[in-house]
Amino acid sequence: MTETGPVVIVHDPTLRDGQHAIRHQLDAEQIRAYAAAADAAGVPVVEVGHGNGLGASSYQVGHSKISDEEMLSTAREVLTRSKMAALMLPGWATSDDLRNAVRHGVDVVRVAAHCTEATVTERHLGVIRELGAEAQGVLLMSHMADPDQLAEQCALMVEYGAQGVCVFDSAGHYLPQDVGARIAAITAAVDVPVAFHGHNNLGMAVANSIAAVEAGARVIDACARGFGAGAGNTQLEVLVAVLERLGHGTGIDLRLLADAADLAERVLMPTPPTIDSVSLASGLSGVFSGFKKPALAAAELAGVHPWDLFAELGRRRVTAGQEDVIPDAARDLAAQGVPR
Amino acid sequence: MLTTAVLGTGLLGLDLIDRVQKSPHLECGLVVGRTPGSRGLAQAAELGCTTAVGGIDALLDAGGFDVVFDVTNAFDHPEHHNKLAATGAVLVDLTPTSTGALIVPTVNGHQAASHRHIGLVSCGGQASIPVLHALAQSYRPSYVEMVATAATAGVGRASRLNLDEYVSITRHALGQFTGADQAKAILNISAAMPAPPFRIAMTVVANGVEQGPIGEVVDAAEAAVRAIVPGYRVIACTVVDNTTVRVVVEIAATRGRIPVHAGNLEVISAAAIHAAEQHAAATSEPKELAP
Numbered sequence: 278m279t280e281t282g283p284v285v286i287v288h289d290p291t292l293r294d295g296q297h298a299i300r301h302q303l304d305a306e307q308i309r310a311y312a313a314a315a316d317a318a319g320v321p322v323v324e325v326g327h328g329n330g331l332g333a334s335s336y337q338v339g340h341s342k343i344s345d346e347e348m349l350s351t352a353r354e355v356l357t358r359s360k361m362a363a364l365m366l367p368g369w370a371t372s373d374d375l376r377n378a379v380r381h382g383v384d385v386v387r388v389a390a391h392c393t394e395a396t397v398t399e400r401h402l403g404v405i406r407e408l409g410a411e412a413q414g415v416l417l418m419s420h421m422a423d424p425d426q427l428a429e430q431c432a433l434m435v436e437y438g439a440q441g442v443c444v445f446d447s448a449g450h451y452l453p454q455d456v457g458a459r460i461a462a463i464t465a466a467v468d469v470p471v472a473f474h475g476h477n478n479l480g481m482a483v484a485n486s487i488a489a490v491e492a493g494a495r496v497i498d499a500c501a502r503g504f505g506a507g508a509g510n511t512q513l514e515v516l517v518a519v520l521e522r523l524g525h526g527t528g529i530d531l532r533l534l535a536d537a538a539d540l541a542e543r544v545l546m547p548t549p550p551t552i553d554s555v556s557l558a559s560g561l562s563g564v565f566s567g568f569k570k571p572a573l574a575a576a577e578l579a580g581v582h583p584w585d586l587f588a589e590l591g592r593r594r595v596t597a598g599q600e601d602v603i604p605d606a607a608r609d610l611a612a613q614g615v616p617r
Numbered sequence: 618m619l620t621t622a623v624l625g626t627g628l629l630g631l632d633l634i635d636r637v638q639k640s641p642h643l644e645c646g647l648v649v650g651r652t653p654g655s656r657g658l659a660q661a662a663e664l665g666c667t668t669a670v671g672g673i674d675a676l677l678d679a680g681g682f683d684v685v686f687d688v689t690n691a692f693d694h695p696e697h698h699n700k701l702a703a704t705g706a707v708l709v710d711l712t713p714t715s716t717g718a719l720i721v722p723t724v725n726g727h728q729a730a731s732h733r734h735i736g737l738v739s740c741g742g743q744a745s746i747p748v749l750h751a752l753a754q755s756y757r758p759s760y761v762e763m764v765a766t767a768a769t770a771g772v773g774r775a776s777r778l779n780l781d782e783y784v785s786i787t788r789h790a791l792g793q794f795t796g797a798d799q800a801k802a803i804l805n806i807s808a809a810m811p812a813p814p815f816r817i818a819m820t821v822v823a824n825g826v827e828q829g830p831i832g833e834v835v836d837a838a839e840a841a842v843r844a845i846v847p848g849y850r851v852i853a854c855t856v857v858d859n860t861t862v863r864v865v866v867e868i869a870a871t872r873g874r875i876p877v878h879a880g881n882l883e884v885i886s887a888a889a890i891h892a893a894e895q896h897a898a899a900t901s902e903p904k905e906l907a908p
Binding site: 333335336337367368369371372373391392393394396397399400421593594595596598599601602604605608 | 762764766769774777778780781783784785801803804805806807808809810813816818820852853861863865
């Protein structure tokens, strides 16, 4: 295959976003096995951690099976070529967590904020730069902001020291034209690499990622078998195959990557993510994909239909991290007598 | 009656001024900002306060204050504390710094008068500790957690730069007030529309918890806080498996100046005034309020 298009760097958060699908229960053996396989396939960046990032293990979003330190040091041992990445949310993790992560060999740290709240990333992006790691800024739930707002927020993060910016389609709500308009606005506003992180609730994750590349994104997030929150992420091995057909180099050995994806299906997940009706409702309503498991539990407890619960959460414009609102919303629906 | 100075002119500082003016025991001697011509300083002047620019040095030059409220940020508070120490003023710290004696009105408010450097933990600490402390009197918690969610409009630049200190002092205070083996604090900033009220989700893990007795303890804590913070409301209180208590409270602001969603400001502002009034009660006669 001739490489005619620009190179795309694939960022693989299988061992972080996938945690949402199994209530943050990955153990050291699972992390070791997949990280080694991804490294062998030449995946440039492998992200590891609790689904909500460093320091997030809690009742609010679920306790992780092993500590941040164990996750990072396990992956570090086997990542010989790949960079190791971690995610952090200001207010959840602190600069101490960042120092700890860098001590455990993290090369890239992503600081994430809700799409309109980039100002919370200022301090931590600065700390990461001081620590000598690569600092990237992430805007979560980015469908809740328009292209100009996102461009403005990304420019702020670059001003704070971000060496790359990334927009997350945390709800899997986008269609390709939504992504194209946003990535185009962002690439016009910043002079650092722009990344896109898709979810597959509407079956558009690969198409959205390609739209992002066409609009100027040079980093794409994708997970083996799509292992991730809700309907899953952009499926890594499919994305790389499509990028190859389009003539974009990734530096990844697709055949070894397919093996890594097979291994991921065997060792990481009880079943690969699928677009079930709940995920569809979630994507359509623009609700954070990570709400799937807690919302199913709350709907069951309150005796309401999950579809209605997602619609209600969408109406409330609830943002990632507000998991405590889910049972309230379910009880309110039950009290209104919404039939199951 | 005690003469107070307010250092910082954000929304929280302005609410403090209003409360000081309405208190029979306190008067506002000076409001100090940093930037000449700032909107906050102009609003303080409109409220009838003497104002100055130049931060802590301007405050020291003016001199003669019984109580100073520090409404700046955790980076600058240590310097403020050092410079004020020699003046004998009581320093009430509304920044998330960990150096003052930690006071929560309904828990240990009566101790405020015996400390000259008072720390108010954080808005999340003020909102959660009354409930968590009350539960810890009846049960021995192995784990306590609080997740605060504040609306974006009620979280200013200083707070956004102080999230590390916020998390750290809140976690420390949860441990100190409950004796739990492990404590966890999280702050969310929500852009949900319309702006949601300030909300705290708490988790306590302890052996032998039961819905009935827990409900009574939580109701009593709620009633005590409502006497100081009228918009404080328990939304949910559930016991799971006789091991885990989940309590959710919401705080709506009930005063004109602060938007209704910014209960985070209300809860810490009320605590600051409570602490200053404890000092006033210990030292002076009330002022004569205009009818």
